[in-house]
Amino acid sequence: MTMRPEFWTTIPLANMTPEEWEALCDGCGKCCLNKLEDIDTEELIFTRVACRLFDDTSCRCANYAVRKQHVPECVVLTPINLDEIAYWMPPSCAYRLLHEGRPLPDWHPLVTGDPASTHKAGKSVLGLTVSEAAVALDDWEDYPLPLD
Numbered sequence: 852m853t854m855r856p857e858f859w860t861t862i863p864l865a866n867m868t869p870e871e872w873e874a875l876c877d878g879c880g881k882c883c884l885n886k887l888e889d890i891d892t893e894e895l896i897f898t899r900v901a902c903r904l905f906d907d908t909s910c911r912c913a914n915y916a917v918r919k920q921h922v923p924e925c926v927v928l929t930p931i932n933l934d935e936i937a938y939w940m941p942p943s944c945a946y947r948l949l950h951e952g953r954p955l956p957d958w959h960p961l962v963t964g965d966p967a968s969t970h971k972a973g974k975s976v977l978g979l980t981v982s983e984a985a986v987a988l989d990d991w992e993d994y995p996l997p998l999d
């Protein structure tokens with residue numbers, strides 16, 4: 852099944868083909884980062900501390916096919932659980948944007964036609980993360996990630 856032209860502007864998330872759904876991911880890597888929640892304000896704080904399976908040099912999961920064997924807590928985003936999980940995704944996440952009725956940004960690879968445009972626009976965490984295997988939980992707050 853090929854992707855329909857500009858499907859992200861017309862097709863509801865629940866009606867996208869698996870190929871279209873996968874193509875929505877901009878490759879930013881931010882969903883693989885650990886987050887902290889401010890107990891006073893309930894504000895969600897993204898850190899640069901990444902999942903132990905995250906490959907900082909490619910900005911991708913190092914073993915996506917069998918990730919659940921290595922990281923059982925990894926959540927797979929689907930049209931069914933999106934409503935529950937969108938809050939935990941970065942504001943720039945394409946799934947979250949469409950779920951909230953907003954358009955994709957002009958740097959999104961589907962818009963630019965360039966698979967690397969997220970990195971080129973400085974919207975990914977390529978080369979910015981540290982592994983959770985190297986940072987104690989108590990120190991995560993020392994690695995905040997500003998979000999735009």
Ligand code: SF4
Nearest residue numbers: 876877879880882944
């Ligand atoms: S945050 Fe969203 S767009 Fe970015 S890598 Fe994760 S699923 Fe893809």
Ligand code: SF4
Nearest residue numbers: 883902905912918925
């Ligand atoms: S297992 Fe892979 S996809 Fe899941 S959070 Fe870790 S790096 Fe990301």
